[in-house]
Amino acid sequence: MAVLVTGGAGYIGSHMVLALIDAGHDDVVVIDDLSTGFDWALPPEVTLVVGDVADQELVAKTIREHEIEALAHFAARIVVPDSVTDPLHYYLANTVKTRALIETAVQEGVKHVIFSSTAAVYGEPETVPVPENLATNPINPYGRSKLMSEWMIADAAKAHGFSYVILRYFNVAGADPRGRSGQSTPNATHLIKVATQAALGQRTHLDVYGTDYPTPDGSCLRDYIQVSDLAEAHLVALNHLRGGGDSLTLNCGYGRGYSVLEVIEVVKRVSGKDFEVRLSPRRAGDPAQIVAGADRIRNELGWVPKHDDLDGIVRQALDWEDALVKRNRV
Template identity: 80%
Template sequence: MAVLVTGGAGYIGSHMVLALLDAGHEEVIVLDDLSTGFDWAVPEGVKLVVGDVADQALVTQTILQHRIDALAHFAAKIVVPDSVADPLGYYLSNTVKTRSLVEASVRAGVRHVIFSSTAAVYGEPEVVPVPEDLPLKPINPYGRSKLMSEWMIADAAAAHGFSYVILRYFNVAGADSEGRSGQSTPNATHLIKVATQAARGQRARLDVFGTDYPTPDGSCLRDYIQVSDLAEAHRLALDHLRSGGDSLTLNCGYGRGYSVLEVIEVVKRLSGRDFEVRLCPRRAGDPARIVAEGALIRERLGWQPRHDDLDAIVAQALAWEERLETRNRI
């Protein structure tokens, strides 16, 4: 049995590949168009298929050739402000292409699907921490595009008999503790990525969007989950499905929030460098605070985070930036 990881040359997908290999999975296939991923992020010995997840002929050929029984779908557009500016592009990449991928997978006999979703499906939650059964009210096209895909997967599973786990991420950060992968996109918008780049002089400043939110210091509050812990949740989801487990929708977060300004101070302290922080108006589509209720994933998958420490997460991100700089100089 083999696993197809879409977006496996990107940030989170590459960590999923590492988690599968570390756990002894012998055949992992990556499908990535390399628009934001990197071929060098795919470990030696792992087959990389370069192409679009909506190319049904390519998807079908890949599944049949490698006898793939499980799909882990990471390929997506993920920047909230960009989704507000380009909603049709986000519905195409995150919804329409997911539909094509799932259809081809079902026809080719895939039995298990793990889907990369987002806490953005909750919108401005009325309850924090956020439980999985909270009403879903996304406030931006990114969240809506992911919610539509959740519905499609659930409906297709009911009709065609495959099982799935949908994982709703909170804010992913950090890097592989062994330095094998990390957030490598130069223009990424993740706060910790941007702050570490500012600390290393790669950006002139860091912009904070909104300091008048109803939070302790006025900046947005987020639940930061370390990327390897997130990848392990996906690996456990795969084991759950292959052992006959039922379909699930689960939050992926630690259940503790940090504000934007708190994160910036941690980056400054650990890097030993100051950098300019510019306070800007709010951006469209940003909720004030969103923190996971994470009990269900621990109960159902036996997930035990190993990297739940903001200082450690920031230190990993700083180390990865240094590694990237060295790589780019070679």
């Protein structure tokens, strides 16, 4: 009952691989082009196929050779402002390549698909938290590229008989509590990563992108979910599908929002380090606030998060950043 993890050498995918192995799966195969991922992020017992998810010959061969039953599709481009400046690249990487991958999966008889979607499909909701049945209305090409993939997967599942869980992640942060993986992209743009780098002196300062949003302190509000909790959500989704469960679309978040300024305050407190914070103009493509309606995944799949604590998430991110520095991987 092998699982193929696309993008498994990346931040979230590598935590999924660890979760599968911790749960006793000895048949995990990763396909990754290593464009933003790292082969060293993977445990040695995992098979890594270096290549593109849209290489249909390679993917078909991999599925056949390893008798892949389920596909967890993480590989993508993920930076919201980059999607605004280079939308065609995002539609190619996230939508066109997902189409090719799903076509191969259908041709090769893959039974289950878990897809990494995003809170960005909701766009700029008028109220938070947002339940899954809120109308989708993405405001940036990244969100649209993912929403189109959601639609393709749902349509193809209906036509060709596989089952799926679409997981809409909110803002993913933190690191493996055992220190085996974390966010390793050197020039990552994610707030908690950037703030921990500022705290450790790897960046001169931190920009706050926008302080005039209609939020309590004027900075954007996000729902930060710890990465191993998110990986665990994939495991319960996989078990659900293997047990014959229906296809589902589920938010992955804790249901509580923190502002950019609040996150910075937590990073300074937990690290014990002060750093320069510049109040800067808004960044392209950012919604003011996005918080998960977080009940459905708990009710439908029995998912129970273990790391719902921003201080702990920041501590993990700091420890991982520190480990990267010590291993000369920054």
